[in-house]
Amino acid sequence: MNTLRVTGGRVLRPDGRVTESDVTIDRDAGAIVAVGDETASGGGTGGSDAGAGETLDADGGLVIPGLVNAHTHAAMTLLRGYADDKPLDPWLREDIWPAEAELTPDDIETGAELGVLEMIRSGTTAFADMYFAMDRVADVVDRAGLRARLGHGVVTVGKDDRDARADVEESLRVARELDGAADGRVRTAFMPHSLTTVGEEFLREGVAAAREAGVPVHLHANETADEVDPIVEERGERPIAYAEDLDALGPDDFFAHGVHVDDSEIGRLADAGTAVVHCPASNMKLASGMAPVQRLRDAGVTVALGTDGAASNNDLDVFDEMRDAAMLGKLAADDASAVPAEAVVEMATAGGAEALGLPGGRIEPGAAADLAVVDLDAPHLTPVHDPVSHLAYAARGSDVRHTVCDGEVLMRDREVLTLDADAVQERAAEAASDLVDRVEE
Numbered sequence: 166m167n168t169l170r171v172t173g174g175r176v177l178r179p180d181g182r183v184t185e186s187d188v189t190i191d192r193d194a195g196a197i198v199a200v201g202d203e204t205a206s207g208g209g210t211g212g213s214d215a216g217a218g219e220t221l222d223a224d225g226g227l228v229i230p231g232l233v234n235a236h237t238h239a240a241m242t243l244l245r246g247y248a249d250d251k252p253l254d255p256w257l258r259e260d261i262w263p264a265e266a267e268l269t270p271d272d273i274e275t276g277a278e279l280g281v282l283e284m285i286r287s288g289t290t291a292f293a294d295m296y297f298a299m300d301r302v303a304d305v306v307d308r309a310g311l312r313a314r315l316g317h318g319v320v321t322v323g324k325d326d327r328d329a330r331a332d333v334e335e336s337l338r339v340a341r342e343l344d345g346a347a348d349g350r351v352r353t354a355f356m357p358h359s360l361t362t363v364g365e366e367f368l369r370e371g372v373a374a375a376r377e378a379g380v381p382v383h384l385h386a387n388e389t390a391d392e393v394d395p396i397v398e399e400r401g402e403r404p405i406a407y408a409e410d411l412d413a414l415g416p417d418d419f420f421a422h423g424v425h426v427d428d429s430e431i432g433r434l435a436d437a438g439t440a441v442v443h444c445p446a447s448n449m450k451l452a453s454g455m456a457p458v459q460r461l462r463d464a465g466v467t468v469a470l471g472t473d474g475a476a477s478n479n480d481l482d483v484f485d486e487m488r489d490a491a492m493l494g495k496l497a498a499d500d501a502s503a504v505p506a507e508a509v510v511e512m513a514t515a516g517g518a519e520a521l522g523l524p525g526g527r528i529e530p531g532a533a534a535d536l537a538v539v540d541l542d543a544p545h546l547t548p549v550h551d552p553v554s555h556l557a558y559a560a561r562g563s564d565v566r567h568t569v570c571d572g573e574v575l576m577r578d579r580e581v582l583t584l585d586a587d588a589v590q591e592r593a594a595e596a597a598s599d600l601v602d603r604v605e606e
């Protein structure tokens with residue numbers, strides 16, 4: 166067996182326990198075969214081929230499932246810090262969409278590379294991406310070695326019928342053609358931007374085609390009050406009821422935000438098994454509101470975490486998202502015991518994998534070998550009363566020492582092996598500066 170052993174660390178187990186165990190990975194299968202003495206068959210042969218294959222030193226570290234960034238727009242790293250301090254609608258219309266109109270496929274590849282570099286550096290091994298030029302994004306995922314659920318974002322408002330239809334078709338093409346790319350590490354979804362930026366007939370047709378193709382639906386839902394009100398006024402029903410009416414509320418579907426959801430909508434999400442991707446930093450920065458995360462979880466809704474794009478965050482660090490989710494969840498519930506540390510860690514790992522329908526999220530025999538090793542030897546992580554508390558409240562992306570996805574080492578000792586970090590940063594800075602010049606012309 167072509168093995169990779171992660172040795173000397175403490176391991177965060179699916180039940181929340183932390184044990185001192187080595188993790189043995191079958192690199193060819195991309196799977197964890199043993200955690201300590203525990204193997205998939207329950208036998209005690211985990212240590213049998215010690216010495217063979219490659220080793221990752223996790224001494225003084227905590228081995229965690231690779232983090233899942235369940236909603237982002239990776240190439241928006243090029244717009245990081247370009248337009249801040251505005252609410253969603255004017256931010257999109259006045260700043261972001263005009264800049265995005267100038268983006269070339271090369272820019273998107275460059276921006277996605279920067280985003281993926283940042284994610285690997287901070288221990289993220291899987292993400293969901295809604296953007297355009299998605300063939301380029303799939304190439305980046307292929308080269309960089311992580312996993313993703315990708316989709317072309319559809320907007321039909323302000324477009325004539327032909328352009329609107331072409332946008333829907335492109336999203337369906339991406340969903341059909343890219344599914345299974347990068348040796349199966351790329352999966353896809355049909356991704357209408359939201360229930361207000363895509364017209365009803367396009368939503369109906371697109372969702373029906375997505376069902377036929379067997380791909381899930383991902384969209385922004387109930388993000389701001391300004392987005393909910395027009396739906397209620399026009400249709401006399403709330404957005405999640407509208408989504409259900411569109412057949413867009415299935416067990417494999419996942420919606421970003423879910424900030425302004427009432428009890429009836431929470432019940433519908435729970436009954437349907439549709440996941441919500443909570444994006445606390447984006448919701449705070451755009452003053453969109455506070456998602457009822459504890460109530461969603463209490464109702465049995467799968468909740469994952471997302472950074473959203475780098476223009477509304479302004480980074481792609483899921484550690485920040487865990488901390489923000491715990492903090493904001495307490496404020497929203499007016500209860501310091503709401504959304505505790507173990508809940509946000511679950512949301513960033515197993516919850517994310519479940520929402521995206523991707524392997525990973527658990528360190529146990531038989532699971533996908535997607536993991537990160539967090540270095541606990543730092544002043545801001547001393548002492549270690551509770552490693553789970555540190556993950557939620559004190560650790561940062563820069564504390565990640567190694568990142569592994571599908572059995573392959575993507576970062577060793579803080580050096581990303583699959584991308585040339587300096588070249589990626591240089592190209593991105595140049596592409597961003599050229600982009601702004603074109604927008605200002």
Ligand SMILES: N[C@@H](CCSC[C@H]1O[C@@H](n2cnc3c(=O)[nH]cnc32)[C@H](O)[C@@H]1O)C(=O)O
Pocket residue numbers: 238253257261262265295296297317318319320332358385388447473474477
């Ligand atoms: N094909 C579409 C592109 C849609 S991609 C997805 C879009 O979501 C935008 N976006 C980023 N963050 C948010 C958010 O928080 N809410 C809503 N939209 C966002 C992003 O800028 C991008 O335009 C077109 O022709 O414009």
Ligand SMILES: [Zn+2]
Pocket residue numbers: 236237238385421473474
């Ligand atoms: Zn978004």
